Amino acid sequence: MMVEKFRMYKEPELYDDIYFNVARGLNKYSKEVNAIDDLVNQCGLDKRVIDFCCGTGTHLKLFSDLGYQCTGVDINNEMLRLAKIKNKNNLSIFYQGNICDIKIKNKFPIAISMYGGFNYLETEKDVKNALTNIYSILEDDGIFILDTRWAKNQPIDVMLEKRGRDLYIVRQWVLKEPDNLRDAVYKIAFIKEGADGVLMYEEHHQNFLDPIYLRTKMIDVGFKNVKIYDNFDWEKEVNKNSSTWRTVIMGRK
Ligand SMILES: C[S@@+](CC[C@H](N)C(=O)[O-])C[C@H]1O[C@@H](n2cnc3c(N)ncnc32)[C@H](O)[C@@H]1O
Structure with a gap:
């Protein structure tokens, strides 16, 4: 994908x-x-x-x-x-x-x-x-x-949420280097009701x-x-x- x-x-x-x-x-x-x-x-x-x-x-x-x-x-x-x-x-x-x-x-x-x-x-x-x-x-x-x-306090569990009229997203923050908490990747998969599988998947690199x-x-x-x-x-x-x-x-x- x-x-x-x-x-x-x-x-x-x-x-x-x-x-x-x-x-x-x-x-x-x-x-x-x-x-x-x-x-x-x-x-x-x-x-x-x-x-x-x-x-x-x-x-x-x-x-x-x-x-x-x-x-x-x-x-x-x-x-x-x-x-x-x-x-x-x-x-x-x-x-x-x-x-x-x-x-x-x-x-x-x-x-x-x-x-x-x-x-x-x-x-x-x-x-x-x-x-x-x-x-x-x-x-x-x-x-x-x-x-x-x-x-430091960012939840890192996988989250599944209904986030729009017919939109679900699965999100997770992945800390790339646990010792350096300022470096993280935000992974998001978008799933629409009725659509076939994951609609799109994106990653954001962010610095906490x-x-x-x-x-x-x-x-x-x-x-x-x-x-x-x-x-x-x-x-x-x-x-x-x-x-x-x-x-x-x-x-x-
Ligand atoms: C999480 S959104 C926040 C948008 C808005 N402030 C809000 O509260 O909904 C981050 C925004 O930062 C913008 N952005 C990211 N890096 C930027 C930069 N170096 N200069 C200007 N805008 C930037 C993105 O295009 C995006 O619109």
């Missing part, structure tokens, strides 16, 4: 079927956007946000509904195609490019990167370049919110990112007050013994 790479990013409707329609749902996206909005209000920032690795633009649509001016960046034109459709009734702007080197003229008070876009960065140099780039487009006092996966390592890298590029939270709960800070797999790191310029 052919192993595909990033098929679901070439078919953004499929991405939304899996991650928006069922797994996370509007509720989870809204919860994330509302948590960030609370923080923005506490910090007294202007409501202008740039979303790095914006995918299909769901967060930006919700920010727009709250009165934010929105900008999205993604490497993948197909994801941006659906993001633009979702945001056709607002003034959101989208750029195709790599977060490691994209140049954007404007500066922003709020930058975000949601749901593991950073986990696709392949080298420590890429992580450093992306953080430096994001720092450079922030206004003074601006905030960056980085939502990533952390492998230790939040303590990321905090150090953020401080190195100039971020201040860098804190790590558990899944958008601003009351719950993460330390090295924490059991979360979804860490949200916040830093200010």
